[in-house]
Amino acid sequence: LKTIIVEIPINSPIGGNVCKRVTPRLVAQISNSKAALDTLDILAEISVRFGSLLTQDMNKQTQNALLPLLGHPRPAVRKRTTVAIGNLVMHTNDELFDELVKRLLVELNKSADSKEKLRTLIQCVGALSRFSAPRLGAYLGQILPLVIKYTQTDNDDELRENCLQALESFVLRCPTEITPYITQIVQLCLEYLKYDPNYADDNNYDEEKEVEDNVEDEIMEEDEEDEGEEGEVEDYSDDDDISWKVRRSASKVLSAIIGTRGELLAQLYQQVAPALIGRFKEREESVRVDVLQTFIVLLRQTLVTAGDFAHDSADIDLTGEETTKRRRGAGGPSVIPMDTEERLVTKINQLANFEAAMCLSVHHLAFKYPPPHSPKQLLRNQVSRLSRALSKQLVSKSTQTRQTGFTLLRELVTVLHGGLENHIGLFIPAIESSLSTATAEQHHIGTNSNLKIETLTFLRQLFKTHPAVVFHKHLRRLCTPVITSVQDKFYKITAEAFLVCIELIKVIRPIEYDRTSQSYNVQLLNPEFKPYITQIYTVTMQRLSTPDADQEVKERSIMCLGALLSQAGDELAAKQHTAFNVLLERLRNEITRLTTVKTLTLVANSPVCTGDEIKRTVLEAVDDVAVLLRKSNRQLKVASLSCLEVLVKRYGKFLDPQSFTNLLTELRPLISDADLHLLPLSLTTVVSILHANPGSSLIIKNDILPSVFRLVQSPLIQGAALDSLLTLFAALVRTNAQDYSLLVGGLVEPVANDKQVQLAVSKQS
Structure with a gap:
């Protein structure tokens, strides 16, 4: 019967007959324990597909038949009843909905001693918020105190998890009604973010004491080795410990609050950000990844909320023009250049319009000297601690943790347009290990490829957003893994590695354009760095000579050759003939001519390629x-x-x-x-x-x-x-x-x- 109903088109006239003939019989036999599961599935399917055709009398009969099943002894029946009620309320009138919520409130108040029934009732309330949030919002003042109360119930982690999941749904779907309770919910989540009763650890992170840092390192390494096995701490079994679900749910609630409450960003940086950083050392991988993802949401929300203050740098290509960039997947504003104070003063003096000059000065100086309690400044204040905490996780065995960690770093440098000038050395070992060839232990090739791609994406953004000079002392350790990645067998890694090489070339030989004098500031290439230019040229030409290369790899290799010629053409004088012949050949190829035309434009503008x-x-x-x-x-x-x-x-x-x-x-x-x-x-x-x-x-x-x-x-x-x-x-x-x-x-x-x-x-x- 369920298969037949699923196959009936939603707009078919047969749907009306199904509602009239099938639904009453299903409601009549819903109390049959042997057929209850299948009956509930079919009722839920009918509500989803033909709910608008059901009469309110039929809805009332169905609702009255479903409510008693919330106390059924079988968990599977209770769960499917919750789903059926959620699908049904989308089509019930306000009178039936009010009756349902009032009955749930009565049951919530009198079921304090029945943990299983409480879990089901909380799940049902959460389902109502997902399917009919506007109507449930009117009752949030009565529901929330109960949910918060049961969240703090002792010795029932499953109930605590369900309550936190309901809070997450309320935050996302009832944003107006939940506002008075946000502060209380944040405090509750911060408490349960570190809730780990079976594990002895010092939650007070002291960033000033290296001794404590070392102790934490040892504990963290032992936990990662023992993960999934019998725990040695407190003689408990990981299989019996579900407190990690509570911590994960708390992290998700915080993520929902951060994503929907941009006006509280400064407060969240003061209260939530330090707690999240302190939980980067979480022993359970799934929770650790969720904590990192929550911090990523915080960074992305900062980028969105920052508005014009998100502008502070731009790529200056060899045409002397500003190339604005949209940050990927972030939705942030385009980027404009951040002037030095001297050039800013010059600009202001040159502007005839005093009002425009004042706006320009306020904009740039406000970014350079942001308010002490602005979200971006509060973030900058925590970069040092964040870097130390995250650098430890980036060398862990967990590929997912490392990949998410590099995503976090990429978002961080995107928001701050730098910020890691004094901490780059902490991440060099992680970058080297992540870009190295997969070992016998890293047998999940697909996962390892994703880690490499994310690491390369972070490196590209890192090079873009920091002065070239901060990388010079690390080039020996950075260049080799990046250049090796160009030769990877997976085309996506090769394509991303070429983009990193383009930025790496600009780091090795930076060329700046001075708008005041309208001239290029060209520095001599450090002799120590010349071998890196030669190595990049060699692997680029090898890829260009490969006839069966992927289209994306072909285009990126042409772009990389153009970057080599435009940034270091004078150092490649002996190789220019071969390089330009390749460009001419690619120009006459229908597949690669667009990229080649753009590359030729870049090279022709170069002050060093003559x-x-x-x-x-x-x-x-x-x-x-x-x-x-x-x-x-x-x-x-x-x-x-x-x-x-x-x-x-x-x-x-x-x-x-x-x-x-x-x-x-x-x-x-x-x-x-x-x-x-x-x-x-x-x-x-x-x-x-x-x-x-x-x-x-x-x-x-x-x-x-x-x-x-x-x-x-x-x-x-x-x-x-x-x-x-x-x-x-x-x-x-x-x-x-x-x-x-x-x-x-x-x-x-x-x-x-x-x-x-x-x-x-x-x-x-």
Whole structure:
């Protein structure tokens, strides 16, 4: 019967017959103990699929039949009854719902001596909050004191777990009604987060005493070795100990509070964060991972709540532009650069608008000197303790703990845009061991791969968010495992390792762009670091020469080669010929041309990659890139236009006139208002051509200007498109002042013609 009901479509008219004919018979035989389990399953399925077709009289009969089963001696029957009631209340009216809740409250008050019945009643209340939270919220003032009271009942960890699970559901689904009780719930959860009656441990974490730290290390290592076996402490059996479920439930309640109460973030950092850090040493792996996940929720909530104060750094690529980044899965705001105080003062002085200057200064100084009790500052104050506690877990045997730990670190450096400058050394051993080849003990290859990927993802973010100089003393231990990971057999590890290598190259040879002087600050490569550049180049070329490489690996290897040439092209002078030939080959490959175009743009902007080889490459590539403007792939068009602009600006004086003619021919179809994103790029490229080769002005006047004059009449031209249009007119006049009359005439003619037409119409009327 259940199979038949499951197969009936929800919108089928047969559903009405099922409700009329089957439901009454099921309710009638629900008291039959032999068929109770199956009957409850079918009733729950009918409520889910056809509950809206049930009459309120039928709902009342069903509810009255289900309630007595909450006291059934069989746990399975009680559990399925709870599920059936939860599915039923979605379709009952307010009168039936009120009656149900009142009966549950009566039972909760008089069942204090029956632990099994209490557990079922608490589970039922939790189910009501999941299926009908708005209506249950009205009774939360009566329910919560009882739940909190039973949470503190002695010698019943299962009841305590059920109560905490109900509290978690209330926090998530009744946010308004639960507000007066949040502080009390937090205190309750902090108490049970460390609830471990069968294990003797000092919960007072003293971060100042190294002796105590060492003792904790020894205890933690012994616990991890004994995990899952007969416990040696207090002569108890892990199999009989379920207190870990209480600690895990308490952690989940705290996670729910953190995720829904951004306004309490400062308070949570003062009360909850230290307790979570203290429980990183949790002996039960599942609880330890949950505690780490709860702290991750705290970090992500900080990123969301921080607003504009989340901005303090940006990648400065070799074009001198700021590349904003969205943090993954976090939903955080984009990132803008954090200026030094001197540059900030310069900016303020240059701003004509005093109000804008004040806003800028307040924004940047508030980030550099945040309020002492702001969430981010409170987090910074705990980084030292967090680092020491977490570094111990990252070298444990538990792969899941290590993976979650690296996720936590990644979120930490994302929120603070750094913060580990003084603690990086603590994590070097964990990074080395996590990126090493799986040993005989680490036989779960899939799990080990996930750990490697998470470690590499953290490393990439670590390199992005910290000054290069803080890594220099650790490069010997960092470079080898990262470069080795590029050669991993699993393509996802290789692809992520290439991204880390790109950031690692920037650490080995940082190049900074000074916006004040509009110049690059290029430092000589430390001779000790040159072998790392060579090693990265070698493994990159090996991957590029592999014909059956994964698409993602191909793209990342091209990007890595571009980073090598743009950051250390002068150190790879002897290898430039081979490297640029590979880029040209990839440019002509349909699969890799988009990535190659972007890479070529980066390399062409480099202040250190100069000489005959790049000049030769540009001269060969210009026509190939220009042809790509014909393709329908919009992303490829955007990348090609950006690339052409850079190539013409940097190497336009070496291009022959025919190349400029070909470029303008390909650009002409793009000079329209059909795509307002491509238009500014196209016009800017035309301006670059005009600057690089003033002789192209004749072709521009004949082929491009007619389209430009049509654009002037378009009502869509505004913003970047309008600015680019004005720049083009200015460039044309500067190139040849005699064209002034021609340009003015072209601009005035549409207006004059329009006036003549209007005059003719008025005369006819």
